[in-house]
Amino acid sequence: MRTRSVYPAPITTIDALRSVLVETEHPFEIQELRELCSRLQLPPSEWRRFLTYDPHRFSYQTVHESSHFEINVIGWRSGQFSSIHDHRDTACCVLILDGVLTNIDYHVDSMDEVEETSRFELLPGEMLSRNNWEIHRCGNAQPHGRDLATLHMYSPPLRPLEERRYQE
Secondary structure, rough: OOOOOOOOOOOOOHHHHHHHHOOOOOOOOOOHHHHHHHHHHOHHHHHHHOOOOOOOEEEEEEEEEEEOEEEEEEEEEOOOEEOEEEEEEEEEEEEEOOOOEEEEEEOOOOOOOOOEEEEEEEEEOOEEEEEEEEEEEEEEOOOOOOOOEEEEEEOOOOOOOOOEEEEO
């Protein structure tokens, strides 16, 4: 007797990821996006072709974009961070591909000041997820010469950063 696995098959190529996304007719809620991201087992040969670095700011390449999803591979040099932002109306999952990601969470206090609430690091294969109004920044706090590569999945695609950025 054959039994069917209750766990969906791993996604091991960018093309397989695109196929899943093209077949999806609605934006994902955060839990669905987490489940999809947890299936990713992409070898470096799949994501390195999209990886770029810029000496002045993090650099991203869009791997897939549709009305329901945006997928980017981001290269971070040491010391490069995003601005403090939220993910208004968007679910976000970040898969660490190579290096160490530092995430810093914030909240807005009663005086409308942004205050740090937590800070932690994630290693290759680990995942960060953020949703809607959760405020954070992430990037590469490692010493010079230690680059970071991440894959970011958004559903639906992000709104313009100007609408989501907080004063630092």
